[in-house]
Amino acid sequence: MIGPVRVMGILNVTPDSFSDGGCFDGLAAALAHATRLVDEGADVLDIGGESTRPGAAPVSEAEELARVLPVIKAIREVISTPISIDTMKPAVAQAAMGAGASIWNDVTALSFDPASPAVAAALGCEVILTHMQGDPATMQTAPHYEDVVTEVREILLGRARAAMAAGVRREKIWLDPGIGFGKTLAHNLQLLAGLDRLVDLGFPVLLGASRKGFIRAIDPAGAAGDQRLGGSLAAALTGAAAGVAMVRVHDVAETVQALALARAVTQTRAGAMTAHA
Numbered sequence: 001m002i003g004p005v006r007v008m009g010i011l012n013v014t015p016d017s018f019s020d021g022g023c024f025d026g027l028a029a030a031l032a033h034a035t036r037l038v039d040e041g042a043d044v045l046d047i048g049g050e051s052t053r054p055g056a057a058p059v060s061e062a063e064e065l066a067r068v069l070p071v072i073k074a075i076r077e078v079i080s081t082p083i084s085i086d087t088m089k090p091a092v093a094q095a096a097m098g099a100g101a102s103i104w105n106d107v108t109a110l111s112f113d114p115a116s117p118a119v120a121a122a123l124g125c126e127v128i129l130t131h132m133q134g135d136p137a138t139m140q141t142a143p144h145y146e147d148v149v150t151e152v153r154e155i156l157l158g159r160a161r162a163a164m165a166a167g168v169r170r171e172k173i174w175l176d177p178g179i180g181f182g183k184t185l186a187h188n189l190q191l192l193a194g195l196d197r198l199v200d201l202g203f204p205v206l207l208g209a210s211r212k213g214f215i216r217a218i219d220p221a222g223a224a225g226d227q228r229l230g231g232s233l234a235a236a237l238t239g240a241a242a243g244v245a246m247v248r249v250h251d252v253a254e255t256v257q258a259l260a261l262a263r264a265v266t267q268t269r270a271g272a273m274t275a276h277a
């Protein structure tokens with residue numbers, strides 16, 4: 001049975017994002033895009049000011065703050081949907097919470113700065129711990145695992161324990177396998193196939209596969225970034241079937257529709273089975 005899956009809409013405020021960068025860097029455009037994502041059914045808005053695509057260069061704290069804070073403040077004035085801040089820097093997370101965000105989405109799983117777990121605990125916010133091998137600049141060079149599902153599971157469990165040891169409450173923690181973060185196509189497919197083993201840990205799981213490069217690798221037509229809707233929906237449905245609690249996507253309306261259909265079918269099947277019992 002497919003349960004309810006929340007949808008996190010992506011709002012990048014970076015000039016170099018691989019999928020929609022540069023389009024939404026103006027404040028009015030960012031607000032319009034946020035409004036659209038919410039109208040389409042987004043349950044959370046994920047705002048990021050530093051690209052983490054493979055090979056991306058780091059951004060200074062000041063630059064990241066200048067990109068995200070005005071956007072968070074502007075959205076908070078007119079939209080009540082929860083906001084997550086996609087950052088690895090504790091100071092950015094802290095400022096974002098002050099401006100109205102309530103979730104810290106950290107692709108380094110609170111490991112970029114030794115102070116991160118304690119800052120997350122003090123903020124009392126929800127935290128998304130994402131698995132990444134290496135860092136964005138080099139992570140796709142030669143990713144290696146003996147058993148990617150087991151290793152990602154153990155590393156995330158270790159990061160969750162570190163967060164809890166620093167005072168983050170268990171119910172505030174989300175886990176994310178980090179599709180594309182230091183993974184080959186085979187690793188990404190193994191993680192999608194083994195999502196249930198991550199869900200089994202008992203933390204809510206977030207899946208971020210939308211428009212990622214592995215979809216191009218598997219598409220006979222080699223689809224560009226904004227032509228990966230089919231693969232993105234297939235990944236979201238795979239996650240839903242495995243029990244993930246939220247998917248991080250660019251195409252909110254289409255994802256909401258696909259998830260609703262898949263859920264309705266499993267509910268109908270369950271109803272039919274009850275009727276036959």
Ligand code: HH2
Nearest residue numbers: 012017018019051052053130176179208
């Ligand atoms: N992927 C990206 C960024 N943030 N956060 C989580 N929790 N999980 C992910 O899989 C994830 C993430 C990369 O995707 P995108 O935002 O589209 O690109 P960019 O980093 O260039 O903004």
